[in-house]
Amino acid sequence: MLELIVGIDIGGTSTKFGLVDTTGKVRIHSSIATENPNIEGYITELAHAVRQAKDSLDEPVEFLGIGVGAPNANYKKGTIEDAPNLPWQGTIPLASLLEDEFNVSVKLTNDANAAAMGEMMFGGAKGMQDFIAITLGTGLGSGFVANGQLIQGHDGHAGELGHIAYKIGGGRLCKCGKKGCLETYVSATGLKRTVYKLLADHHMDSELKRYSFDDLNTKMVADAANNGDIVAKEAFEYTGKVLGAKLADAVGHTSPEAIFIMGGLAKAGDLIFKPTIKHFEKNLLNVYQGKIKILPSELDSTHTPIIGAASLILEDIENGKSVPV
Template identity: 35%
Template sequence: MSEKWIVGVDLGGTTTKIAFIDIDGELLHKWEIPTDNSNEGQNITINIANAIDQKLVELKEQKTKLIGIGMGAPGPMNYDSGVVLNVVNLGWKDNFPLQESLHTLTALPVVIENDANCAALGEMWNGAGKGTNDLVCVTLGTGVGGGVIANGNIVRGINGAAGEIGHITSIPFGGAPCNCGKSGCLETIASATGIVRQAENELSKADVKGPLATIFAENRKVTAKDVFDCARNGDEVAKKIIDEVAFHLGFALANIANTLNPQMIVLGGGVSRAGDILLDTVKVNFSMFAFSAVRESTNLALATLGNDAGVIGAGWLIKNKLNI
């Protein structure tokens, strides 16, 4: 076990994950606290600071054991000042000085980063992308998020919007509306929400048969997991939907790879738990559209850290900042 510990924090709208991590990226202790967004979010950093102190008491450790706090947070932010810009679901209606607040409360160095970027950093440091410096992480959940790492550094873009892979246009005309205000985004197809929408559209047609149709008839709804489970059992409707998802995902990832030539593309999030039935078909489409030199050098893999990716990547922020 390492002499010193890093604190990793993954701030979510409902819960906040906190972990003590060694300098090799191994989780030593992890726990969660509720995210209290009352009082315009003023309690969030207070509760995190208190939770860290309480855990040290519980473990009979001194605060000198800790070398810093890395934190992933949702929403846009000013990376120079550590200010998070207007995240309403956390109660922060105006710019909130997240980095300064947590530093003042803990007297520890604090680095903040977008939560999707932290997940990418976690997979790079100690997950599926361990040992790589050029990596793209795509999170397939309720939406589609992404993080891009080039030469070991997060690519943020001019106003922090780089890596918004979910908003690549997949269907230029007549696509489903997206929460971002556009239509036809990759997110409307490859997210869990998009998969359910496509499934329910197909199942609403007359004379559709099969296990997925039976689930829909009984419950008047299906889940993305239902689609993948039924596809494994040969359901034609489910297989058609997965083929559509894998086509658009493979096409988009090939174009990303043609631009960035990463060593690895990692697929994470709840949808990625479908496993090989999704990954194998994505790989076929990726190979079809990737430039030959890219096709031979970029590996597609499933994420390995699950819900721990965010806190581990947040810990990497401190390791990198302090050059440990």
């Protein structure tokens, strides 16, 4: 009997899932649209797709559990709460709905926490007791591990670095309603806003003048920067300056061994890592300087969220905590 964990990554557009073995290998993966406004209907569709994937494997499979990464997930309660980009309103008891369907343990956390778990179980953070994972997508997510454990926090909402202040009480308006939040500067969207700010404030030639805000993406800015476009280069420099400074602050909280940066913006490589590391070191207290690594993820980026979600269950199994429901 092949023992597998279901890793599920719920995004605003699609729900990706994979069946992951205990070595972290994704044996099969697939997806469904995240569009059914009826949560029971969505669970039925998801369960159907998961069972289809299971049946397509050559050998008989036993599920050890289900791990889910989702926005606004509450680990302690197993719920998704008021997620603005998902089709369900209010508090959704996702863990219990999936437990009823599959009769195995279900663990739920936000996508950045799941990424941190994946990095600890199978990536560059293997063996580390204290580290931070930063995911740079549309927004900025973060997961903290201290003393070898994920920090979920009192209410399951730890690791919201996207909404700490780069500019206190001022700066760019965030969709959370506050101003100056870190993710309005450091994320795929933040990078675009910086490009537009630079184009507004200066009159340098730039190939980025060709693109509408809606069309512009991180890869276009990265390609332009690699072609020597001064606006694109400056946009990455500024993004790294902001990220480096705020990561130096994060170190003052939990003193990690390393900080892993992943997600779309991290794929820009040196363009984002170099300025981030420079400004990180510049803002660090002397006892930390030169000691803390800023690294790309070592996970296969296609499956990071799925492996991370599955790691929630694998960690419980390793610690002897897993109990079938």
